[in-house]
Amino acid sequence: MKDIFVLIEHRRGEMRDVSVEMLCGAAKLGGTVVAVLLGKDVDAFAEKAAGYADKVLYVNDPLFENYNSEAYQKALSALIKEHGPGLVLIGNTAQGVDLAPALAVELGASLLTDITALEMDGDKPKPTRTFYGGKLDAHFTMKDADLYILTVREATFTAEDPSKTGEIVKVDNPVTEDLSYRKFVEYVEPEVGEVDITQSTLLVGVGRGIREDKNMPVVEELAQALGADLAASRAVVDAGWLPSDRQVGISGKTVKPKLYLAVGISGAFQHVTGMKGSEVIVAINKDPDAPIFGIADYGIVDDLFKVVPKLTEKIKELKGA
Amino acid sequence: MNMVVCVKRVPDTAESEVHIDASGKDIDKSRLSFGINECDNYAVEEAIQIKERLGEGTVTVVSLGDKDSDEVIRMALAKGGDEAMRLEDDAFKGGDGLATAKALAAAIKGLEYDIVFTGALADDDGYAVVPAALGELLGVPHATYVKKVEILEPGKRAKVGRELEGGLMEFLEIDLPCVLGIQTGINEPRYASFKGIKQAAKKEIAVKSAADLGLNASEVGEAGSWAVLEKFTPPVVGEMAEILEGEPEETAAKLAAILKEKGLV
Secondary structure (H helix, E strand, O other), X not given: OOOEEEEOOEEOOEEOHHHHHHHHHHHOOOOOEEEEXXXXXXXXXXXXXXXXXXXXXXXXXXXXXXXXXXXXXXXXXXXXXXXXXXXXXXXOOHHHHHHHHHHHHHHOOEEEEEEEEEEEEOOEEEEEEEEHHHOEEXXXXXXXXXXXXXEXXXXXXXXXXXXXXXXXXXXXXXXXXXXXXXXXXXXEOOOOOOOOHHHOOEEEEEOHHHOOHHHHHHHHHHHHHHOOEEEEOHHHHHOOXXXXXXXXXXXXXXXXXXXXXXXXXXXXXXXXXXXXXXXXXXXXXXXXXXXXXXXXXXXXXXXXXXXXXXXXXXXXXXXXO | OEEEEEEOEXXXXXXXXXXXXXXXXXXXXXXXXXXXXXXXXXXHHHXXXXXXXXXXXXXXXXXXXXXXXXXXXXXXXXXXXXXXXEEOOHHHOOOOHHHHHHHHHHHHOOOOOOEEEEEOOOOOOOOOOHHHHHHHHHOOOEEEEEEEEEEEEOOOEEEEEEEOHHHOEEXXXXXXXXXXXXXXXXXXXXXXXHHHHHHHHHOOXXXXXXXXXXXXXXXXXXXXXXXXXXXXXXXXXXXOOEEOOOOHHHHHHHHHHHHHHOOOO
């Protein structure tokens, strides 16, 4: 079996969990696991990756201080051509999605993005991923190719304790020409609002099911009765019904309240990632197959506009008693 | 500046039940409503706003799909699009992300463009492949998950903000022409005016086949895809929630009692 490359992802001094997860997952597929690390003075990440990989290819160069698809693509394609792995795993992150499809086109590689499970048939991957916002699993086979590139969703594989002592091989930067078309400028932190929902004990999460701005009082009254803060799915923030600092999920906040009461939220992976650590999860949604019911402790399958006002009433009664 | 916007017609499954059809490889779409892919709607708006800000330029709408996609194309025209092209061929069917990008690239490479806008990902398959793949196929730079676009010098250079995990924004400068994959929330998509809709109804949508674009049937669609969808299954879920049964009055009372018992009320 040919080698498996795993791209280590890091940003501003932190290595992303998906990198270790992919190394652990790759170790179970058979074959030599090679961690590929592009960065500037990230020796600590090279050492960490070595605990999970048979080999670490480490390119230490100022060019890789911050992610840039142009620099990354050029370096990775050179390393892949030189070392000839059969499979490359890249995190299905804002970085991975910006990089992997272009790399696959350049190298004529077979590509599948956002996989959630992986089996191998010899050298050939048999990945699974989701469709329709997590409502279905889609099982794939791949046509014969010399190189397969897969982007891997967070938590597809489980991070384990380090069990290897891979050799760290420092590699000269294969990118010798100046970058021409894309230049990193800066990172800008998200705006801070008046409520920090990561500190909230009780949260009412509002989703697309609320339908219109004018319906917001339905959930505001519930939150008020409970003494909870309001949180939101992406759709509600995009529509401007709640500010962006209330957004829960991959591109928003990660929350762990005692109660997360999800109202009209279907439970797409992007949202669930940000709230699955909540102690008690309750979901109210009219679609019985909504993925949110798969992670909730309690569920009500019904029209939120019928249930939520009743719930607000009952909670007021209990509090009054 | 000349801009191209790629749009896709997709079923709205966010709040609908999804049923696997007899083939096991598709869903029963007979009861679903369809519309423009959510990110694409923002991409259309971004292109039109840039044209309006600069006071010049064109917006060409491109879509891969059958005649039903005309409705989505015409809505983009009604909002301010100038021209439209639809790619239709049996050979395009069943394509993965790369195969779709190949068809789009063949259509766009004959156009004059400064920016190609696409949605960052599609609501149905969620591949998120087209923006970066299309850039590579066209031989121009790309950036995806774009939530801010500022034209620094028309036709030459733009500053774009990419939305990363946790809401962090990464700003970068990119040379034009380029491909930008637009994320939802970048702007406030407008509604088409009545006048716009009337005008759009009269506009011609150029329909192109694989052969028209110089593509061989084996390069695109299912034949041109690396990934082969074998079957759909319902997702494997962990322990399902305890579903509280009854009329709203009862379920609300049951839930309130549970919250009380857990010390949450």
